[in-house]
Each structure stands twice: as C-alpha cells, then as structure tokens.
Amino acid sequence: MSWWPIAIIVFGVNFTVWAAIGLARLIDETWRKMTLRGRLRQRGYGAQPSITVEDVAVLIPAHNEELVIKDSIEAIAALVPRHNIHVVSDGSTDRTVELAHQAGVNVISTRTNVGKAGALEEAIDRFDLVDRFRAVLLLDADTAIQPGYFDAALPFFDDPAVVAVAGAVRTRHERGLSLIGKVLVCHRQRIYAITQRLLKYGQTWRFTNATHIVPGFASMYRTSVLPHIEMNPPGLVIEDFNMTFEVYAKRLGKVAFTLGAVAVTQDPDNLRDYIRQIKRWGLGLWQTVRRHPPRLSLFSAMLTVLLLELLTSSMFFVLLPLLVAVLAVPALYPEALGWPGLATVHADVAEHMNLQVLLLAVTGADLALTCMVAVIERKLRFVALWIFFPFLRVLDAAVALYVFPKAWLSSTGRWTSPARRTVLERPALAGPMAVPAAVTAPVPKSVEWVE
C-alpha cells in the first residue's frame, strides 16, 4: 500500500481535490494580477457599468431584534447609503420596527408571521428590490459586514455570469466566554477557516462553479435572478441551502467567493444552542438535497462526493467512541473480557486496529488541522483547546446522522409556523449555514460542518 491513498483518506477527498484546485486559482489570480494589472477590469466583460454600493440594496430580516437592530443599521450605514437599507420585521413584538424607523431606513412588517424566508420573499416584492437595485445583500441583524467587503465582492459582478457573491464568514470571539463557549466558538471558527480556504475557494474559481452554500446572512445576489429562485418552499427549516441549490438546478449562473469580503457573525456559546443550530443546519441540508435530485453537472458531482464523505466520516466518528471503548476497557480491566460477547468483538476489532494507532491517527490528524488554523488565525488559543475538538466532531457527526431521517418527516405537508418560529426566536442562531465537509474513512478524518 503506498502512502498517498492513506494520506488522502486522512486529509479528506474533498479537501484534497478542492484545495488543489484552490491552489491553481491562487496561482491563476496572482499571475493575472501581475500581468493584467486591472486592465481587464477597465475593459469590462460586458456593456454594463460596474455595480457600485449605490446599486446594492441591504435587506435585514428581523424578529425581536431591539437589542441589536440600531447598532446593526448604523454599522451597515457606514458602508452603503442609508436609503438602500431595508428592514423587514416578521412577528416582532418588541421595538424593532420603531427603532428601525428612527434610524431612517426603509421598514415594513410582514402581514402574518411567515418565517425568515417568507419575510425575505415578501420584502423583495414589497420593496420592489428587483427593479430598483442591481444587487441585494442579505444580512442578519447580528452580522457585521467588515469594511472592504464591497470593494472585494462587487467587482465579481462585472462578470455577467456571476449571480451571487458569497461572503467569507468569521465568528465573533467575545471576551468573557465560558470554557465551553470558547471551545464552541473556536471549533466553529476552525471550521470556517478550513472549509472556506480548502473547499470554497477552489469551488468558486472562474473555471469551476460548484459550491454547496452561499451563506444567507452575509452574501449578495444579483437581483435579476431572484424571481427565478424559489426562496420559500414549504417545509424547509432553513432557506439558504435551497437558494444556493436553486442557482445550480436552474443554471442561473455562477457563484463567486472571495476571502476578502468578510462578514462577522455570532455563534452559539452554549451546548444547547449549539446543538439546536447544527440540528437545523443538518436537517436543512438533507431536506434541500431531497428537493433537488442530482443531474449531470459539476455541482451534482461535487455534492455527491461531499455528502458521501460527510456520511462516511460521520458514521466513523459515531463509531469511534465505541471502538475506543472496546479496545480500552479490556486493556484496563482484563476481566471485562468475561462479559458476554465482548471477547469476540474485541478480538475482531483488535485484529484491525490498535488503540494507540487509532487515537494517534484521529487526534494527530485533527491536531494538524488545528495547528493550520492557529497559523492562519495567528491565535494560539486554538492549539490550547485542541483536545476538545475531536469530541465536538463526534457530536457534529451524531447530530448529522440523527437528523438524516427527519428529512422525510416534515416536508410532505405545509410547514407550520412553530417549526419556523424557532429560526427567528433565537436570532443569534439564524446565522451561517453549514455543510459538513470532511475527511473520511477508516482512519482518522476531519469531518467538519462547513461554514
């Protein structure tokens, strides 16, 4: 057995392929920058003038956001004209609408509580965003667009084929978090840092067009494609996987992505919220896949490999504690082999792997990823918390598999508000989308929830 197939399995087939393509993109773009120096940009791809911030509508869906809505509006108003900002309140019972009015932006309330996707759909219609603007930034109230976002993202729209620009997501690291809060936030940032560089960057090169998620809280769409996107199909617990899949299913155009267009979001800092969030993301993914059968396209091929690896690695991580227990218990308490059945299972497992190699491979591969992130982020705290991340990956894996069958439970009928309301009940959670990416297999993997 040569070393490289094992290395690919440890590292992940998806990471390997897309990171290699990402490297090609990096070389390509560096080369073009050196040789063309913006001449291309001046000449333009099409007849239309470039999109500027004047042409961008900002749309903020809000549900009881009185604590943050004012600050969010002021923050984005520093980057786009105030009259471009639109707030749609869905079922708010607090001062959200009043505060938004005071801030001098466009505000409406939905007529009935329709959920986030329904609110977006209604607002696009009632504000007439498609006719009045050339692009729309979908923004959550708890998301902070960083200066430089538009400079980095808008030039992609010069290519008329580009219909969406995905923002690069970062998680906000607040002071005073509990240990579990720190672990969860760092785990999430680790996933963002890795998957955006190793997957999404390669997936959104000018020759490739196949990314599974345009995060629905920090990304821009060309308004002309919005009428083609079914934003609010019944039964879906989240909307942005579906919006992304629609772009590919209907061949609406290309998705661009740049690490320069940064949006900072808040991620759960306690286990309960965290589990709720990944349950919703996981279920949203499976529901969306179920709505969009594969076709002959790069997107479907990418998705097949990604999901296969997600499922295999999730299964492996769920089995991992069992494997460790089967190997470790008899090593510590030999008399345990007298328990019915354990001796047989132990012999079978021990035939294939030993405890040291298993733990070393899993934690070693995971630690390598952590070190990579620590270098990228220039933060030692990731390394300090390394021991916790494999446990969260077991949790992520268990949840991904737990919600898998639920894709069949909720989506045949019409969705009811309660299921939907939870989305907006906890605005802090209404954030980034996740797709588990991964590294797979019998040896250690690095399964991750991508963004």
Added chain:
Amino acid sequence: MTKTTIEPRRPDVPSTGGRRSLRLRLLGGSAFLIVLFLGAVALLVMVPRMLRAGDKPATLVVASLPFWNLSAGDTVLAANPGTFNEVSPWIYGLARNGQIVPQAPEVAAQTAAGMAQLRKLGIPVVPTIANRTNDRWAYEPVADILHDPAAMTRHVNDIVALVQRENYAGIDIDYEDLPATDRKVFTTFITDLAGALHSKGKVLSVALFAKTSDAGDDQRNAGQDYAAIGAAADEVRLMAYDYHWSGSTAGSVAPMPWVRDVLAYAKTQIPPEKIVLGIALSGYDWVGDQAEVVTWIQCYGRAQKYHATTQWDRLSESPSFKYTDEQGREHEVWFENADSMAFKLEAAKAAGIRGVYLWMISSEDDRSWATLRKVIPLHPTSSAEGTSR
C-alpha cells in the same frame, strides 16, 4: 403573504410543474439520499478491506525443524503438501573458533538422513545457524567474529560457501543475547552478509527478539537495530514468543495484545513484506518460577493423566491448566494449540506482513495444519525463491 400574490411578479420563474413534478423531484431526491447513505455504509466497510488488499497477502509459511527430531518434521511436511513453502532446519552452531559446525555432531548420521529426506520434498531449504557451542548459547564466538573485521569477512565467506556447497536457498541467522554495544557491528555483519548472499542469488533471513520499542526491555533488544536489519535482510523473523519463559512466573507464551504490539512496532521499522512472525507451538510447565519446555502432546498427556481441565484465557487468547503431581507440587501449564495459533495467524494476515514461521515442528496439536492452510492458503507458485527477491 402567500405564493399566489407573488407569482404574478415573477413571470420568468421556470414552472416547477405543480404537485406531480414536485413529487417526482422529491422521489428522485429521496432515492439520491438513500443511495448516498448506503454508499457511505459500503465505503466504511470496504475501504479498510481495500486498503488491506493493497498489502500483499501473506505468502510465506516457514517450518522450523529441530535437529533432534528432523524426521518428525519431515513426516509433517510430507503429510501436508502445499502448507509450507520454506523450511529452516535448526542444525548449525558455531565452534569456539567461529567455524560453522553441526549443533549435534553426535547425531550426524540422523541429521544427514533427515536432510536428505527433506530435500526430496522440493521445499526451499534455508537452514539456521545459531550461536550455540557445545549445546549452549555462547557469546564469545560471535563476539570474536563481530569485533575482528578479518574474522567477520571470513565468517561471511564461510556462510556463502556453505549455502553454495549445499545448494540451500539461503541462510537464517539466529545470533542471540548480544549486548547493546554490539548493535553497530551486528548491523554491519548482517549488511555485509546480505550483500554477499544476494550477489549469489541467495536469501538472508535474520531472527530477532520481539520488542515493542527500539530499546525494548533488555539490552539484547537494544543490540538489534530493526530498521537497519530490515533494510538489509530478505526476511526478518520476529521471535514473538517466550513472553513468559522458563525463568519467569507462569503465563501465556505469546499473549495476543503483546503480539499485536510487536507487529505494530515492527511495521514502523521494517518493510511489512520482510516481516515473518514467529509462532511457538510448544509451552511451559511451571512449578513456581521454574518451568520446563513441553510440547503440545506432552501437555495433552499431562492434562489427561492428572484430569486437569484446560482453561482459555481471553486476554492472551491461550490455553492453560493446573495440576498437582505425585510429589504434591502445584504445576501450571501454559501452552499453544491450533486455536491460539489461529489468533496469531489472523494477526499476521491482518498486519499485511510477509508470513509466519512455526517454531518448532515436532509434536504439536494435530489440528494445526488444517488451521494454517485455512488462514494462510499458499498459492502454488509462491515460494521462497519466487517471492523473496
């Protein structure tokens, strides 16, 4: 807001075709998800197997035959054709002056007859030279060879000459109990010998103490550089037995957790296609901390005679029994049988190493050879000469 109020504003929306088409899409998506799930299960089951399939299956089964019972070994080999593809009669020792001599000159006639019988079987013969002088392990003859370059060259030439004269397939070196300080010179010797044998198209096998780290637990372990010897020799035979021995407390001769650790460590140092796992066929009968070697047939006899019940230890995966002899002494017997051998064969197979050697064939469990053929079946073409170089 309902969909109907939005529809008019979106004349361009490609029709989703109503409920029927949605149902079809959901059906297609459901099928995709189920196929993905089953595919993931299949991958999880297959990939470990595929990775293992990349390793060559075990292709070498060596029979070690003791000089004192060559004819018994010949009988087993003749009765089990296709079960072994290399044979190592343990017949040579070293004289005090370093010359290669028969271990037991007093039975020279029987040895010659046994060897003649053996050659008739057509199995490649790779005899063992052990540093035994006058029936005892002896360090001095080896020390003189290792520490005198001229003597080392002479010894290498002697071995090559012996192999060529007798038309052996190669030679097996079993020099034991060297101090840690001999590590370098022993490696030099093995490397030189490998070069000399290879130039004549012959095979070099080296028997090493089993260990789970470079230093091991004794200086005799430190004296053996797995990586360097593994680089030079064609076969590295790991003596994965005598974990409990005649001078230790009673216990399994080769407990499985230790055997697995030995294999795992060896694979980090030696190319797997050169590793040959030693499997003991005999056991020990302890009284206190002293034991004598017992063959399987002796164990069987004693268990019968003293009406002892054989217990199976699930951690070490080996059998044992206790009895009290006529003098009232408490005995504890740990031995190996076809079942304990099966565990070791499976471990060798799972580790993807070259093969196994059976130490030593005389009076073992008669179910052993069927088990051996079942776990490590030999392809008719695999032989020492055919696969080792």
